[in-house]
Structure formats: structure tokens, C-alpha cells
Amino acid sequence: xxxxxxxxxxxFFATAHALTLQGPRTSIVRSRNGRMCxxxxxxxxxxxxxxxxxxxxxxxxxxxxxxxALKARYKGPMPSxxxxxxxxxxxxxxxxxxxxxxxxxxNAIVKGSCIEYGNGGCIVDIGAxxxxxxxxxxxxxxxxxxxxxxxxxxxxxELEFQIISEEDENGQLLVSRRRIQYRxxxxxxxxxxxxxxxxxxxxxxxxxxxxxxxxxxxRAFLPGSHLAGQLPTDDLVGQxxxxxxxxxxxxxxxxxxxxxxxxxxxxxxxxxxxxxxSGIVKALKPYGAFIEVGGMxxxxxxxxxxxxxxxxxxxxxxPGMQVKCMIIDHDKVNGRIALSTKTLEPExxxxxxxxxxxxxxxxxxxxxxxxxMEAERKAREEAAxxxxxxxxxxxxxxxxxxxxxxxxxxxxxxxxxSLLS
Numbered sequence: 001x002x003x004x005x006x007x008x009x010x011x012f013f014a015t016a017h018a019l020t021l022q023g024p025r026t027s028i029v030r031s032r033n034g035r036m037c038x039x040x041x042x043x044x045x046x047x048x049x050x051x052x053x054x055x056x057x058x059x060x061x062x063x064x065x066x067x068x069a070l071k072a073r074y075k076g077p078m079p080s081x082x083x084x085x086x087x088x089x090x091x092x093x094x095x096x097x098x099x100x101x102x103x104x105x106x107n108a109i110v111k112g113s114c115i116e117y118g119n120g121g122c123i124v125d126i127g128a129x130x131x132x133x134x135x136x137x138x139x140x141x142x143x144x145x146x147x148x149x150x151x152x153x154x155x156x157x158e159l160e161f162q163i164i165s166e167e168d169e170n171g172q173l174l175v176s177r178r179r180i181q182y183r184x185x186x187x188x189x190x191x192x193x194x195x196x197x198x199x200x201x202x203x204x205x206x207x208x209x210x211x212x213x214x215x216x217x218x219r220a221f222l223p224g225s226h227l228a229g230q231l232p233t234d235d236l237v238g239q240x241x242x243x244x245x246x247x248x249x250x251x252x253x254x255x256x257x258x259x260x261x262x263x264x265x266x267x268x269x270x271x272x273x274x275x276x277x278s279g280i281v282k283a284l285k286p287y288g289a290f291i292e293v294g295g296m297x298x299x300x301x302x303x304x305x306x307x308x309x310x311x312x313x314x315x316x317x318x319p320g321m322q323v324k325c326m327i328i329d330h331d332k333v334n335g336r337i338a339l340s341t342k343t344l345e346p347e348x349x350x351x352x353x354x355x356x357x358x359x360x361x362x363x364x365x366x367x368x369x370x371x372x373m374e375a376e377r378k379a380r381e382e383a384a385x386x387x388x389x390x391x392x393x394x395x396x397x398x399x400x401x402x403x404x405x406x407x408x409x410x411x412x413x414x415x416x417x418s419l420l421s
Contacts, residue, residue: 104128104173108163109180114153122149124161130171134161138176141185141217153177185216186250193245198262202240206232213243218255226258228296242266260296267294271337273327274373276366279339281321289317291325291339300325304340307348316352323355324362326369343369 064072104110104126112126114134122134137143139152153159161175192199201220205212210224211232222243224232242262248255271277279291279298288301300323302310310316317323325339341351341358344365350358358365 104163104167106163106166110161110163110175111158112161112175113158114155117149117155120149122153124175126161126173126175128171128173130167130173132161132163132173132175134175134177138164138174138178141178141181142214181217185218188216189218189245189248189255190250193248196244198265199243200240201243201257203236203238206234206236208232211236213241213257215243215255215257220255220257222257222259226260228260228263230259263294264296267296268330271327271330273329274366274370275327276324276344276362277327277339278322278324281317281319281323283319284313284317286313289313291323293325293337293339296337298325298327298337298339300339300341304328304338304342306342306351307345308352310352316355322359324359326366 110126112124112132114122115125115131116123119133121136122139124132124134126132134149134153136149136152139149143152159177160180161177162179163173164176164179165174167173199215201213201215203211203222204214204219209221209232211222211227213220213222220243222232222241226246227236230236241259243257243259244262244265246256246258246261277293277298279293281289282292282297283290286302288299288303288305291298291300300317302313305313305316323341324344325341326343327337328340328343329338330336341355342348344358344362345351346358346361346365
């Protein structure tokens with residue numbers, strides 16, 4: 001019994017090995033329902049999977065470690081440093097830093113210096129954690145045409161800057177020089193206005209209403225009606241004119257100036273009654289002619305042209321004609337003067353007969369006229385004195401007094417002259 005079991009096991013393994021070598025077999029069998037079908041007998045097969053060969057990855061070289069980097073930077077033991085030879089100690093430095101105020105808020109004024117040009121502006125060191133940037137349009141209030149950033153600010157020169165922005169993502173600030181100069185210009189303009197001063201400014205443009213002038217870097221409007229003897233044309237650009245302020249309004253950024261007012265004030269300071277002046281006839285009116293004298297407009301009334309009656313003014317004077325006149329009155333406040341040519345006539349009616357001869361002899365005729373006026377003045381003074389002396393016997397001895405300082409009427413003569421004139 002034992003032998004037969006062993007023989008059966010051996011036969012089983014032999015059959016299994018044979019099936020493995022032969023592979024699967026297919027046979028035709030009849031199923032229970034009578035149909036024919038195929039059956040596959042699969043034998044046991046022992047297989048061994050061999051792993052595919054994989055190439056080994058190249059080994060990367062190992063980089064320096066942190067210790068290697070520290071070792072490369074090591075310069076040996078640090079020498080001992082003594083501050084005994086210095087004018088300050090580390091404690092003094094700490095106190096100075098603690099007492100220094102750093103304000104980098106917007107609109108704050110800080111000091112700094114430009115260290116590099118580029119990118120449409122300039123890099124500025126203001127002592128912040130990052131350098132500030134000065135755009136070219138903020139470099140100066142007055143920027144001549146064709147100038148660049150190098151012409152407006154110098155490198156390594158300490159200047160004042162105004163912070164005009166908050167820090168960006170890199171901690172950089174925008175600064176301006178123009179806004180500081182803008183406030184300083186308005187301060188100067190307000191001071192000049194309070195002094196009622198005459199200033200000089202350049203015309204930078206013209207328009208239909210007048211001209212644009214540059215006053216301390218600020219744009220000022222000069223109305224055409226306040227130009228003395230000129231028109232607002234392109235020829236006016238580049239000229240420097242004397243100006244006075246008409247309106248100054250910092251809140252509205254409004255600045256209005258006058259050239260005529262400045263010229264009239266200067267001319268009036270040097271003019272007086274009886275002066276001989278030259279002018280040009282600008283316009284004719286039924287009541288007289290307007291004469292331009294040194295930028296001022298003077299009226300030559302028709303009654304002051306000649307001692308003879310004038311029927312047609314256009315036969316005597318023409319616009320654009322050069323004339324000589326004598327000042328007979330002036331209004332320095334409003335800049336008005338009254339003129340006369342009949343005082344220059346050698347004989348009454350000469351202005352109607354030969355005006356050129358009158359103008360040629362104007363100097364000598366004016367001198368004779370002044371002598372005549374002086375003689376008449378003295379005659380009036382003498383007449384007034386005689387009237388006063390005849391008022392009473394108590395004044396009989398005044399004529400014999402040789403000391404002019406003791407004459408009680410010495411100060412009265414001028415007043416009487418003004419009353420009788």
C-alpha cells in the first residue's frame with residue numbers, strides 16, 4: 001500500500017512535467033446537452049521572469065558645503081581694534097544714531113545727493129534703506145529747451161529733495177526738486193508784490209489776448225492792453241520787459257502783470273511840468289491827438305496844438321508822425337500826461353503853417369518859454385508882495401530889511417504864487 005502511493009505520486013509529477021513540455025492541448029468533447037465544444041488542457045509551466053537591464057545614472061559631483069564656503073571666506077583671526085585714538089567712541093556713535101530723526105514720509109523735505117544718471121532721471125542717496133529716484137520732469141522748475149538731467153542737477157552735490165510718493169515694492173521713493181523751487185518762487189513773488197517792486201521777465205509765448213512771461217519760473221499773463229507801445233506778436237518772444245504785478249493769487253495759481261504800469265512809473269519819476277519830450281502820433285480824435293511818449297499815452301488837446309483855431313486836425317497831424325511836445329500837466333498815479341505844441345510856436349499859428357520848423361526850433365523855443373514863465377512868476381510874486389505891504393502901516397519896514405531869513409513873508413510867496421497861477 002505504501003509502495004503504490006509512492007508510485008502514484010511519481011506518476012503525477014511525470015505527467016505534469018510532460019504537459020509542461022508539450023504546452024496546452026485542445027480536444028473536442030460533447031457537452032451534457034449534446035453539443036460539441038472544445039476544451040483546452042493547460043499544463044503547468046514553471047517560468048522565471050528576468051529583470052530588464054537598467055543603466056546606472058551618472059553620479060553628480062558634490063557641491064561645496066556651507067562649511068566649505070565659510071572656510072573660503074575665512075581670513076584668519078580678527079585683529080583687536082581700539083577706539084582710544086578716535087575722536088568718538090562706539091557709544092557716541094550709538095547716541096548719534098538714536099538722536100537722529102529719519103522721516104521718509106510723503107511731502108517730507110530731506111537732504112541727499114545725486115549719485116548716478118539714467119533711466120530718464122537720477123538715482124539719489126537720501127539715507128533710506130533704498131536709493132530714491134528723481135524723474136527728469138521733477139529735476140527743476142525752469143528747464144530750458146533741449147536740456148537734460150545732467151544740465152539740471154550735479155552729481156555728488158548735497159541738495160534738498162521733497163518726497164512725492166510712497167515706497168514701492170523695492171522700497172524706492174520718488175523725490176522732486178521742482179516742487180521745492182515752486183514754493184520758493186511763490187514766496188519771492190509775494191515778497192516782490194508787497195514791495196510793489198519793478199521786475200524784469202522774459203516773454204516765452206504770445207496768444208490772442210496778450211503774452212506769457214516767465215516770472216521767477218512761474219508763468220504770468222501779460223494782457224495786450226498792458227503792453228507799452230508794442231503788440232503781442234511773435235517778435236515779442238525772447239524779449240525781456242519791465243513788469244509790475246496786477247494780480248497775485250497763489251491759491252488759484254494766477255499771476256497777472258503789466259508792462260505799461262512799470263514803464264509809466266519809471267517815466268513819471270523823471271518827468272515834470274515844462275519838460276520837452278518826443279513822441280509819435282498814435283490816434284486822432286475830434287478833441288485832439290494821442291501821443292505815445294516813452295511807452296505812455298499823452299493827450300495833445302486840440303486847444304493846445306496852436307494859438308490859431310484849427311478847422312481840420314488831419315491837415316496838421318497824421319498817425320505815425322514824429323512830434324515834439326511840452327508837458328503841461330501829469331497824473332503820476334494813473335500815468336497820464338497832458339501835452340502842448342502851441343507853447344513851442346515862435347509865432348502864433350506856426351503849427352498850422354510849418355510844423356517841421358516848430359519841431360526844429362523846439363529846444364530854443366522851450367527855453368524862451370521857460371524864461372518867460374519865470375519872469376511872469378516873479379512879477380506875480382512882486383504884485384502879491386505889494387498887495388500885502390499895502391495892507392497896513394505896520395509892514396512898512398519889511399522892504400528895508402536886508403536879512404531874508406527875518407522876512408516873515410518869505411515863506412508866503414510860494415503859496416501866493418500857487419493861488420494866483
